[in-house]
Amino acid sequence: xxxxxxxxxxxxxxxxxxxxxxxxxxxxxxxxxxxxxxxxxxxxxxxxxxxxxxxxxxxxxxxxxxxxxxxxxxxxxxxxxxxxxxxxxxxxxxxxxxxxxxxxxxxxxxxxxxxxxxxxxxxxxxxxxxxxxxxxxxxxxxxxxxxxxxxxxxxxxxxxxxxxxxxxxxxxxxxxxxxxxxxxxxxxxxxxxxxxxxxxxxxxxxxxxxxxxxxxxxxxxxxxxxxxxxxxxxxxxxxxxxxxxxxxxxxxxxxxxxxxxxxxxxxxxxxxxxxxxxxxxxxxxxxxxxxx
Amino acid sequence: xxxxxxxxxxxxxxxxxxxxxxxxxxxxxxxxxxxxxxxxxxxxxxxxxxxxxxxxxxxxxxxxxxxxxxxxxxxxxxxxxxxxxxxxxxxxxxxxxxxxxxxxxxxxxxxxxxxxxxxxxxxxxxxxxxxxxxxx
Numbered sequence: 001x002x003x004x005x006x007x008x009x010x011x012x013x014x015x016x017x018x019x020x021x022x023x024x025x026x027x028x029x030x031x032x033x034x035x036x037x038x039x040x041x042x043x044x045x046x047x048x049x050x051x052x053x054x055x056x057x058x059x060x061x062x063x064x065x066x067x068x069x070x071x072x073x074x075x076x077x078x079x080x081x082x083x084x085x086x087x088x089x090x091x092x093x094x095x096x097x098x099x100x101x102x103x104x105x106x107x108x109x110x111x112x113x114x115x116x117x118x119x120x121x122x123x124x125x126x127x128x129x130x131x132x133x134x135x136x137x138x139x140x141x142x143x144x145x146x147x148x149x150x151x152x153x154x155x156x157x158x159x160x161x162x163x164x165x166x167x168x169x170x171x172x173x174x175x176x177x178x179x180x181x182x183x184x185x186x187x188x189x190x191x192x193x194x195x196x197x198x199x200x201x202x203x204x205x206x207x208x209x210x211x212x213x214x215x216x217x218x219x220x221x222x223x224x225x226x227x228x229x230x231x232x233x234x235x236x237x238x239x240x241x242x243x244x245x246x247x248x249x250x251x252x253x254x255x256x257x258x259x260x261x262x263x264x265x266x267x268x269x270x271x272x273x274x275x276x277x278x279x280x281x282x283x284x285x286x287x288x289x290x291x292x
Numbered sequence: 293x294x295x296x297x298x299x300x301x302x303x304x305x306x307x308x309x310x311x312x313x314x315x316x317x318x319x320x321x322x323x324x325x326x327x328x329x330x331x332x333x334x335x336x337x338x339x340x341x342x343x344x345x346x347x348x349x350x351x352x353x354x355x356x357x358x359x360x361x362x363x364x365x366x367x368x369x370x371x372x373x374x375x376x377x378x379x380x381x382x383x384x385x386x387x388x389x390x391x392x393x394x395x396x397x398x399x400x401x402x403x404x405x406x407x408x409x410x411x412x413x414x415x416x417x418x419x420x421x422x423x424x425x426x427x428x
Contacts, residue, residue, distance in 0.1 A: 075356055078387045079305060079409065086311040086410030110305050176421070194358060197331065225334060226359070 013235045018222050026109055069123075077120045083113045116154045123257070137178050141171035143208075146181060150206070153186050157193060163202045165189070170209040176287065180261055181208070187254030191220035197276065216289045220280040225273045257282070294420060297347040298324040302334045302362070303385070304353040308409065311384060312352055315416050331360040338369050345376040352411070355386040355393055362386070377402040383419050385411050388425050 029272040087110050103244055146165045154165065185206055196202040202221055207218040265285055273279040299316050301309050309327045327394060328334035338344060355362040362384060373380075383405040384397045392419075395405045405419035 075387065079356075081303065082387050082409035083307040083311065086412075087307070089410070089412070090311060090314055105310075109310055113307055118354070198333070224330070 017207060019040050048094055057268075061214070062141070065256070065260070069260075070254060074125075076097045077113045077117065080120065084110070084117070087113060112156055119180045120175075137179070138175050141174045141176055141178050141181065143167075143171060143174075143180065146178065149182060153182075154189055154193070157190055161193070161196075162203070163196075163204065166203070166205045168205065170207070174208075174210065174215075174216065180265070180285070181215075181217070183257050183261060185219065187258055188219035191254060192219060192223055192279065195223040195225075195279070196221065197224055204233050210287070210289065213287060215285045218280065218283070219284040220278065223277040225275045225277050225279050227275050228271065228273050295348060296320065296323060296350045297351055298326060298344070299353045300334070300344070300349065301325065301327040302328075302331060302351060302357075302365075304329050304331070305354075305367040308385075310356065312411050315411050315413050316352070318413055319416065319420070331357045331362065331365045333370055335360065335365050338365075339372050345373055345380050348379045349381070351380070351382045352385045352407075353382050355384055363396055365402075366402065370400065370402070383407060385409060390423050 087106055090107045091103065091110070094106060146169065150167075151165070189204055189206060192204045193202070203222050205218075205220045207216075207220075209216045209218075258269075261267065262283070262285075266287040267283055270282045270286075271279065272282075299320060301312050301316070303309050303312065306329055309329065311413050313327065316323075328337070335363060343349075353362045353365070366382065370377075380402055382400070382403045384393075384403060385407045386393065387409040389408050389415055394406050405422055407415050
């Protein structure tokens with residue numbers, strides 16, 4: 001009787017032990033699962049932190065860019081408004097003096113200032129439309145029409161300045177955004193104009209060529225040039241994306257618009273320049289010939 | 293009225309030069325007026341033209357210019373022509389009404405005035421009077 005009871009008790013203990021072992025392995029398993037889950041979770045957190053950091057960095061960069069761009073535009077708008085005010089005052093002065101010649105000159109300047117003002121408004125529009133599909137609209141581009149459009153825009157900047165502006169568009173048909181080509185060419189050409197030298201006859205060459213998977217755009221001038229070896233060269237700071245504070249000041253809004261286009265379209269830029277010899281800016285934009 | 297041998301206008305905007313020249317000519321109709329639309333060119337000229345510093349010269353200088361800012365230009369001139377500013381006077385003519393820019397201008401010994409665009413005969417006159425006293 002006692003023996004049987006002991007045997008039963010032993011059996012119970014054995015089975016209890018078995019259950020205990022089962023339970024322990026179960027607990028152990030769920031610990032392992034839990035640990036695995038925790039690790040996965042931590043990894044997800046790490047990744048999203050990393051992503052957030054990256055997004056944040058990108059946003060900061062965009063914000064800096066927009067601030068600078070906005071500052072540049074506002075400054076330019078202010079300048080042209082001051083010019084308009086001054087010109088109107090001057091107009092009344094010479095109207096009273098009945099000086100026909102001066103009134104003509106003032107009228108020309110008024111027209112110029114109004115045009116400049118309207119290109120600033122274009123700049124603000126560019127700023128607001130840069131995130132939508134506006135600039136992405138592709139059209140069939142005719143090289144002659146493109147040249148004419150650009151000549152017209154440059155024309156009001158010339159103010160009677162003598163200039164040899166040469167176009168070499170090596171394509172017959174191109175399906176691409178005319179907006180992008182126009183912004184790049186007009187701004188590069190007007191920069192070349194701005195830094196032309198008095199002592200030489202200004203020659204500016206604008207060139208577009210289709211490479212296998214890229215559009216190559218180049219504007220070369222014989223103007224003042226700059227010293228690119230200067231580590232502080234502002235142009236490099238502007239186009240260097242690794243640089244956190246790409247300085248805005250001292251640039252027209254034009255280079256900013258170009259930078260924005262390059263950033264958005266994974267374009268590349270190369271600048272060659274020599275003091276008192278000239279500057280050549282080359283831009284490469286990805287382009288799929290087959291798709292086009 | 294103070295007599296100047298020459299007046300130099302530096303502004304990247306041609307219309308601003310046109311306007312400022314007209315105001316200047318109202319006061320100094322006979323004087324030589326030299327204009328630069330490029331600050332770099334002005335700087336190079338300033339570094340090699342001794343007369344600008346030995347004869348009474350007034351410069352109307354813009355601040356916000358592409359490539360080389362007005363203040364950067366002045367810094368370079370002050371570096372190279374140490375202590376030669378008896379006769380070389382500068383008036384900043386700018387569309388910036390930022391306090392920072394005005395304070396910056398006052399740090400340069402050769403800067404005698406600060407005019408916010410558009411420059412009018414009245415405020416140019418005011419600054420000319422002040423340059424006789426030598427401050428703003």
